[in-house]
Amino acid sequence: MTTHTFETKHIQSGYDNKTILNDVNLSIPSNQISIIIGANGCGKSTLLKTMARLIKPTGGDVLLDGKSIHKMAPKQLAKVLGLLPQSPIVPEGITVADLVGRGRFPHQSVMKGWTKKDYEAVAEALEMMNITEFADRHIDELSGGQRQRVWIAMALAQQTDILFLDEPTTFLDITYQVEILDLLTDLNRKYGTTIVMVLHDINLSARYADYIFAVQKGQLVAEGKPSDIITSTLVKDIFGLDCAVINDPISATPLVVPKGRYHVKS
Amino acid sequence: MMNETMNKIIKARKKRRNRYVGITIILAIITIVLCCTMMILGNTIYPVADVIDVLLGETIPGASFAINEIRLPRTVAGLFAGFAFGAGGYIFQTMLRNPLANPNVIGITTGSSAAAVFCIIVLHTSSTVVSLAAVVGGLVTVAIIYGLSKGTSFSIGRLILIGIGIQAMLNAFISYLMLIGKTNDLPNALRWLSGSLNGAELEMTYPLIIAVVIVTPVLIYFAKQLEMLELGEQAATSLGVNTNKTRVILMISAVLIIALATATTGPIAFIAFLAGPIAQRVVGVGFSNILPAGLIGVILVLGGDLIGQFAFETRYPVGVITGIIGAPYLIYLLIRINRKGDI
Numbered sequence: 001m002t003t004h005t006f007e008t009k010h011i012q013s014g015y016d017n018k019t020i021l022n023d024v025n026l027s028i029p030s031n032q033i034s035i036i037i038g039a040n041g042c043g044k045s046t047l048l049k050t051m052a053r054l055i056k057p058t059g060g061d062v063l064l065d066g067k068s069i070h071k072m073a074p075k076q077l078a079k080v081l082g083l084l085p086q087s088p089i090v091p092e093g094i095t096v097a098d099l100v101g102r103g104r105f106p107h108q109s110v111m112k113g114w115t116k117k118d119y120e121a122v123a124e125a126l127e128m129m130n131i132t133e134f135a136d137r138h139i140d141e142l143s144g145g146q147r148q149r150v151w152i153a154m155a156l157a158q159q160t161d162i163l164f165l166d167e168p169t170t171f172l173d174i175t176y177q178v179e180i181l182d183l184l185t186d187l188n189r190k191y192g193t194t195i196v197m198v199l200h201d202i203n204l205s206a207r208y209a210d211y212i213f214a215v216q217k218g219q220l221v222a223e224g225k226p227s228d229i230i231t232s233t234l235v236k237d238i239f240g241l242d243c244a245v246i247n248d249p250i251s252a253t254p255l256v257v258p259k260g261r262y263h264v265k266s
Numbered sequence: 267m268m269n270e271t272m273n274k275i276i277k278a279r280k281k282r283r284n285r286y287v288g289i290t291i292i293l294a295i296i297t298i299v300l301c302c303t304m305m306i307l308g309n310t311i312y313p314v315a316d317v318i319d320v321l322l323g324e325t326i327p328g329a330s331f332a333i334n335e336i337r338l339p340r341t342v343a344g345l346f347a348g349f350a351f352g353a354g355g356y357i358f359q360t361m362l363r364n365p366l367a368n369p370n371v372i373g374i375t376t377g378s379s380a381a382a383v384f385c386i387i388v389l390h391t392s393s394t395v396v397s398l399a400a401v402v403g404g405l406v407t408v409a410i411i412y413g414l415s416k417g418t419s420f421s422i423g424r425l426i427l428i429g430i431g432i433q434a435m436l437n438a439f440i441s442y443l444m445l446i447g448k449t450n451d452l453p454n455a456l457r458w459l460s461g462s463l464n465g466a467e468l469e470m471t472y473p474l475i476i477a478v479v480i481v482t483p484v485l486i487y488f489a490k491q492l493e494m495l496e497l498g499e500q501a502a503t504s505l506g507v508n509t510n511k512t513r514v515i516l517m518i519s520a521v522l523i524i525a526l527a528t529a530t531t532g533p534i535a536f537i538a539f540l541a542g543p544i545a546q547r548v549v550g551v552g553f554s555n556i557l558p559a560g561l562i563g564v565i566l567v568l569g570g571d572l573i574g575q576f577a578f579e580t581r582y583p584v585g586v587i588t589g590i591i592g593a594p595y596l597i598y599l600l601i602r603i604n605r606k607g608d609i
Contacts, residue, residue, distance in 0.1 A: 052504060053503065053504075054499075054500050074506040074508050075506035076506075077506065078505055078506025079506075082504055083500065083501075083503075083504035084501075084504075085498065085500035085501050087498075088500065088501040089497055089501070091363075091493075091496040091497065092551065093546070093550070093551045094551050094552060095552065097274075097278055098552040101275075101279075102493060102494060102497065102505065103505070105490060105494055105505045105506060106506040110487055114279065119272050119275055119276055120268075120272060122275055123271040123275055124268065126271055126275075127268065132271050132274070135271070135275060135278065136274075136278050158505065
């Protein structure tokens, strides 16, 4: 198990001339699952993208093992740091195994063909995601949940120590959401992969996260273990939602039960 | 279990590799056959032995002139221009992930033509300057289309629509130049308007040959990066591709060979548009299809030229033939894309 330090120092970031993140300092716990939560448009996705070098911060820096990720060779960085974007594009007619194989790019040199290690990594990723039977199928034939498993398998084939995921469960049925999060937990437990993701569902976040970062209006407002930080006050603060926080009967993690205008019980 | 999976992947990859190599070889053979046919057929049909003798430097009255001065330049021009259009078009289509995003449709070839015609009619420059202007014209057109389509967020649909608009403007500009041009400049300028291998001269093809020879290895070197770009900007970046650098290098390389091909044969209709999708169809996806696309470009140009020369009573330039093949495909594609709601 390899440990890394991964920090942001005073990052300021956004799109075009609009600053979304302001002076965010955080340190990602190594070999754990961290989840970034926050309301729509609060900057959580921008934070993830800035950490995964998709957006260059306008101020501050992102440091991997003390070195700025923007000063590292892209391919070298890609061996340590992977990202599954929210909506990657499927090339027309590509097979599952081929797509997963593209995750091997940072490990391959230009002129050389595939090595045994490449095949092993792809096979392992396919098996871990339970998609071996689809290996020769076209992506277009798969369901949403299966597709998402293929994309995660591609990120797995990249064999990075740190994996970022931008809302990996969006558009999936609840069954598949749980399945994907279980698989990511498998990955974390088996290889010690540091996982950082943005998730919409606060209850699933509380269940699966070892560590939570709460973002509000471009700033980090709370961080810590779910059981320590998820309170009705925090939820009210960042989502503007009145709620009760009870104990999840299954996982013994905080469970947010929303109130509404028609359902208010003190 | 693990080994079983590995074998499955290895087998599938081998199968596709074999298919890729096999079909590329077949395409290369067809290309060679077409080149030979181009050398043999004409007003007089010369036997293969004569063609070889002439090419080796022997002088055969009649045959020497026809082969060295007419058929060889014609074949060479078609060979390299076809490859340039095919490979360059494929690069654009793959990089921008849309078959419509290619030099024919978004006006890059028209940009080259406009710059060249301007040099011929208004500035009266030498042919070297004209070729250079064509390259610059192509690059500037790309830069304008790219800049305008960037806006707040880059959209390929917008790029294509802006490209079509720019092309219309450039065509109007060319028409205006032709109106004000002097009569003796017009034949020279006309060459830039429709693709033809007629009147090709060997010296004129040298810049194109040099460019293709230099650029092709660059394209093949970046083929893997191009495959990653297909997955989208974000996925490619996280896989370690320097997306901006890759895009700029690929775009300049593709525009360079396309512009020089346009300088040599004129914009042969639809080759850059057709070659990529045909290559994907016959070879399949999974590997980068730059070479097959280039070869299909050659086959379309040489095949189209042979049909234009010999299939009808009147001789037609190759651009007319490829236009007849390409236009229906463009319409088909527009209908299909419209159904999918992609643009």
